Amino acid sequence: xxxxxxxxxxxxxxxxxxxxxxxxxxxxxxxxxxxxxxxxxxxxxxxxxxxxxxxxxxxxxxxxxxxxxxxxxxxxxxxxxxxxxxxxxxxxxxxxxxxxxxxxxxxxxxxxxxxxxxxxxxxxxxxxxxxxxxxxxxxxxxxxxxxxxxxxxxxxxxxxxxxxxxxxxxxxxxxxxxxxxxxxxxxxxxxxxxxxxxxxxxxxxxxxxxxxxxxxxxxxxxxxxxx
Numbered sequence: 001x002x003x004x005x006x007x008x009x010x011x012x013x014x015x016x017x018x019x020x021x022x023x024x025x026x027x028x029x030x031x032x033x034x035x036x037x038x039x040x041x042x043x044x045x046x047x048x049x050x051x052x053x054x055x056x057x058x059x060x061x062x063x064x065x066x067x068x069x070x071x072x073x074x075x076x077x078x079x080x081x082x083x084x085x086x087x088x089x090x091x092x093x094x095x096x097x098x099x100x101x102x103x104x105x106x107x108x109x110x111x112x113x114x115x116x117x118x119x120x121x122x123x124x125x126x127x128x129x130x131x132x133x134x135x136x137x138x139x140x141x142x143x144x145x146x147x148x149x150x151x152x153x154x155x156x157x158x159x160x161x162x163x164x165x166x167x168x169x170x171x172x173x174x175x176x177x178x179x180x181x182x183x184x185x186x187x188x189x190x191x192x193x194x195x196x197x198x199x200x201x202x203x204x205x206x207x208x209x210x211x212x213x214x215x216x217x218x219x220x221x222x223x224x225x226x227x
Contacts (some may be wrong), residue, residue, distance in 0.1 A: 139158045161179070
C-alpha cells in the first residue's frame with residue numbers, strides 16, 4: 001500500500017508539472033494567433049480601402065464633376081475643352097518637367113484637408129475625390145503617376161495599428177497598403193484613332209494625286225516633243 005501511495009503521489013506531481021508547462025504554451029499560441037489574425041485583417045481592410053478609392057477616382061477622371069459612387073455628373077457640367085493638354089500635366093510628362101519638390105505628378109497627403117474642391121489645380125480637385133473616400137483614421141498619400149503612355153491613380157495608406165514584433169519578423173519596417181488603377185479615356189482614344197486615320201488617308205490620297213498628275217504631265221510633254 002505504501003508503495004502504491006508513493007506511485008500515485010509521483011504521478012500527481014508529474015501531471016502538475018506537465019500542466020504548468022502546457023498552459024503557458026497554449027496561452028502564448030492563442031495570443032500570437034490573435035495578433036496574426038488582426039494583422040492579416042488589417043492588411044485586407046487597408047488594401048480594400050485603397051483599391052476602392054483608386055478605382056473610383058480613375059473611373060470618373062474624365063470629368064471632375066462626376067460622382068465617384070454613381071459616375072453621373074450634373075447636367076451641363078464639364079471640364080474645359082483642352083483639359084487633357086493644359087490641366088492634366090501632359091506637357092510635364094512629355095518633356096520631363098519636374099516640380100520644385102523634384103517629383104513627377106501630383107500628390108495629396110492623407111488625411112486631406114478641406115477646400116480641395118475649390119483648388120485652382122484640376123488634378124488636385126480630382127485627387128480630392130479619392131481623398132474623400134478614405135477615412136480620417138488613415139495616413140498616407142494619393143497621387144497621379146503619369147508617364148508618356150500611361151497614367152494611373154495610386155493610393156498608399158499606412159496601417160493604423162502597428163504590431164512591432166510581427167513587423168520585425170516580416171521585415172516590414174513601414175507597413176502599408178498600396179493600390180493603383182489605370183486611367184482610361186475611351187472617348188479620347190477613339191477620337192485620336194479617327195484623327196490619325198483621317199490624316200493618314202489624306203497623305204496617302206495626296207501622294208496618289210501627285211503621282212497621277214506627274215504621269216499626265218509626262219505623257220503630255222512626250223506628245224508635244226514627238227509632235
